[in-house]
Amino acid sequence: MPKDCLKKSQGFSLLEVTIALMILTSGLLAAGQLIYAATASGSLARSKFAAAVAAQDKLELLSALYAQNPFADELTIGDHGPQQAMIANPLEGNALNIFNIYWNISEISDPRPGSKINARTARVMAIPIHSGGAENKQARLNKIVSISSIFSPKVP
Numbered sequence: 001m002p003k004d005c006l007k008k009s010q011g012f013s014l015l016e017v018t019i020a021l022m023i024l025t026s027g028l029l030a031a032g033q034l035i036y037a038a039t040a041s042g043s044l045a046r047s048k049f050a051a052a053v054a055a056q057d058k059l060e061l062l063s064a065l066y067a068q069n070p071f072a073d074e075l076t077i078g079d080h081g082p083q084q085a086m087i088a089n090p091l092e093g094n095a096l097n098i099f100n101i102y103w104n105i106s107e108i109s110d111p112r113p114g115s116k117i118n119a120r121t122a123r124v125m126a127i128p129i130h131s132g133g134a135e136n137k138q139a140r141l142n143k144i145v146s147i148s149s150i151f152s153p154k155v156p
Helices: 003-009 014-068
Strands: 078-088 095-107 120-128 145-151
Touching: 014 078, 014 095, 014 120, 014 145
Parallel strands: none
Antiparallel strands: 078 095, 095 120, 120 145
16 A cells, blocks of 8 residues: 555544534533432422421421311411421521411301311412522422321211
């Protein structure tokens, strides 16, 4: 083979290096966006879990109150709240999340004529509060959690 052919086939051209760097750069940018999305999803999941804990705590308190006194003020038919709840760091005691807790109590109707079910539905909603005190109701970062339960007297 002539020496000129060997010289042309050795090394990379500037165009090949530029294309390889563009592909590498776009891959690294995509990986960076995935890491950011994963971090944001983890933070949102942690906040939703905290909201679920706050709502569940209130629902359990209402259930215990219903077992003691079904006619307590917090169990009257209608909307109640807001009542603030704080989820604290168990090690340091500082606030991780603060929520406004709202709850609604409604009667359960009996489809049978002349019959009445002695039970109520309780729906509890936890809405996160910003550090300034305003409720966080952003559409993309919605951390609002709503849970419900039915309270009825124990059957002997």
